[in-house]
Amino acid sequence: MNEILDIVALVLVLIGALLCLTAAIGLLRFHDVPTRLHAATKPQVLGFILICIAVALALRAWPVVAFLVPVVVIQLATAPLSAHMVGRQAYRNGTIDERSLLVDELAEARRTPPAAGG
Template sequence: MTLDDWLDLAALILILVGALLCLTAAIGLLRFRDVPSRLHAATKPQVLGVILICLAVALSLRSWPVVAFLVPIVLIQLATAPLSAHVVGRQAYRNGTIDETGLFVDDLAESRRTPPASGG
């Protein structure tokens, strides 16, 4: 086997693993019951799956312009997925849709007890 064949095989394996991770993220998003578990499923395996698929595309096409196009995709995924999960988790906490008995540490409990400042 030549080097090109090995790189194509590695790209195939990375595509399959990345697609499997994205599929498990989607299944976890549908099957998990509480918000923290759904957020975990929506961020961690999905971002890793997208990174592996981008790496496979870069290996398959073997072109620097393609790599330059894929790097911002990966960086945007790494920046937006945790941020959106944080915002959704905080809003779920404020709405009371999180089972607070399952939390080990409740860092927001103090902010919940204090009344908001009046604007007048």
């Protein structure tokens, strides 16, 4: 049984590392902010979770699981928040191609001066 868990952990680390690698390649290859945000958050977070599961399987100790669960929860909470803040700032700076947006919910707030409450 231990050998099977070690093989599963090895496969999970390999898949997680490949997902993190694709996230890094996506950050380098994609041209605009929204696609880079997708590359930075989605495969990176999934790869990180798979690696944490692999570590828990390889070490087979409850203290390790108790340590990794908050780490994964914090990662799941902070990755979308940071991506949202980066995307919002890119929109405010005008570095997002507005023609590529299907719906622009912030267009009215952008036209309103900040002192007017918008």
